[in-house]
Amino acid sequence: MTILKDSTSNQTQQDVYNDPYFKSLIQRSLRYLKTGYPVHFTGPSGIGKTTLALHIAKQRQRPVLLINGNKELSNEDLIGAYTGYRRKKLNDNFVRTVHKIEENISEEWVQGRLYEAVKEGYTVVYDEFTRSQPETNNLFLSILEEKILPLYGTKRTASHIDVHPNFSVIFTSNPAEYAGVYQSQDALLDRMVTLPVEYMDEEAEVAIVMKKTKLRKYKAEAIVQFVNRVRNLCDNDIASLSLRSSLMIAQVVEKYDIKVDGNDEEFQDLCMDITLFPLRSCSDESESIDDLRDKILAECREV
Numbered sequence: 001m002t003i004l005k006d007s008t009s010n011q012t013q014q015d016v017y018n019d020p021y022f023k024s025l026i027q028r029s030l031r032y033l034k035t036g037y038p039v040h041f042t043g044p045s046g047i048g049k050t051t052l053a054l055h056i057a058k059q060r061q062r063p064v065l066l067i068n069g070n071k072e073l074s075n076e077d078l079i080g081a082y083t084g085y086r087r088k089k090l091n092d093n094f095v096r097t098v099h100k101i102e103e104n105i106s107e108e109w110v111q112g113r114l115y116e117a118v119k120e121g122y123t124v125v126y127d128e129f130t131r132s133q134p135e136t137n138n139l140f141l142s143i144l145e146e147k148i149l150p151l152y153g154t155k156r157t158a159s160h161i162d163v164h165p166n167f168s169v170i171f172t173s174n175p176a177e178y179a180g181v182y183q184s185q186d187a188l189l190d191r192m193v194t195l196p197v198e199y200m201d202e203e204a205e206v207a208i209v210m211k212k213t214k215l216r217k218y219k220a221e222a223i224v225q226f227v228n229r230v231r232n233l234c235d236n237d238i239a240s241l242s243l244r245s246s247l248m249i250a251q252v253v254e255k256y257d258i259k260v261d262g263n264d265e266e267f268q269d270l271c272m273d274i275t276l277f278p279l280r281s282c283s284d285e286s287e288s289i290d291d292l293r294d295k296i297l298a299e300c301r302e303v
């Protein structure tokens with residue numbers, strides 16, 4: 001979990017988010033959050049949901065807390081827990097014949113990050129929340145519905161703390177078909193505004209690749225178009241061939257001065273390494289790995 005300092009969005013994001021689709025999405029999201037409803041961005045991997053969520057969170061002028069959903073995340077991580085003992089030992093042997101030992105043991109409370117966020121009214125970005133166990137996410141039902149954070153199992157005197165009026169949450173998730181994702185609970189989904197996020201258009205992806213790598217436009221275009229052509233070969237929607245894949249190729253090309261040329265062996269290897277595994281994940285099992293390699297190579301040669 002990370003607390004992010006408030007900062008203005010960088011220029012690349014600003015350009016992309018000036019697009020009417022994003023402008024409207026951002027405006028609507030801010031309205032829902034201000035009205036007290038959490039927002040949930042869902043969509044394929046690597047298309048920019050987290051970046052968008054953080055961008056919106058920063059607009060709220062409150063400290064931002066990023067929580068990454070995962071199977072191991074527990075209530076203790078979120079709320080806090082007594083994590084051990086503090087032991088104080090006084091060994092008094094001042095008088096040689098009298099040996100006195102005084103021991104004092106007290107439990108040590110370590111506050112969870114959500115505790116502070118709820119209490120102080122932060123904006124939480126709960127990234128990939130469906131990767132956490134549903135039991136952990138149940139905590140959010142009380143936060144969203146009853147506006148309290150229950151202090152389950154913490155042995156604290158208070159049973160809960162009240163949610164600060166400025167507290168808000170932006171959730172992100174990949175659809176249930178993705179590996180390692182739990183089915184989201186209807187009760188939780190009912191309490192948030194779920195907004196599907198789509199792939200950016202090619203122009204926006206090219207602009208981001210250019211800004212993040214300083215590659216010339218024709219190179220950025222060739223890479224983005226290659227990745228999108230490979231994605232079109234998928235047999236299902238579980239594609240992780242996205243802007244992230246384009247950025248990976250572009251960054252390696254830039255760092256090692258590799259030619260963006262479909263007949264260049266180094267470029268072919270790079271294209272293969274970045275796209276073969278994702279293509280395999282979104283292809284029918286009947287497709288052999290050699291067939292997939294041939295398909296990628298054919299698309300790469302178009303570059």
Ligand SMILES: Nc1ncnc2c1ncn2[C@@H]1O[C@H](COP(=O)(O)OP(=O)(O)OP(=O)(O)O)[C@@H](O)[C@H]1O
Nearest residue numbers: 012013016044045046047048049050051208243244
């Ligand atoms: N508007 C943007 N401006 C600049 N870079 C962006 C923008 N949107 C996305 N990116 C970059 O694209 C990559 C993927 O974005 P991000 O991690 O937000 O995707 P995601 O949809 O949350 O992925 P996942 O579902 O795997 O978590 C990151 O490297 C991110 O920095």
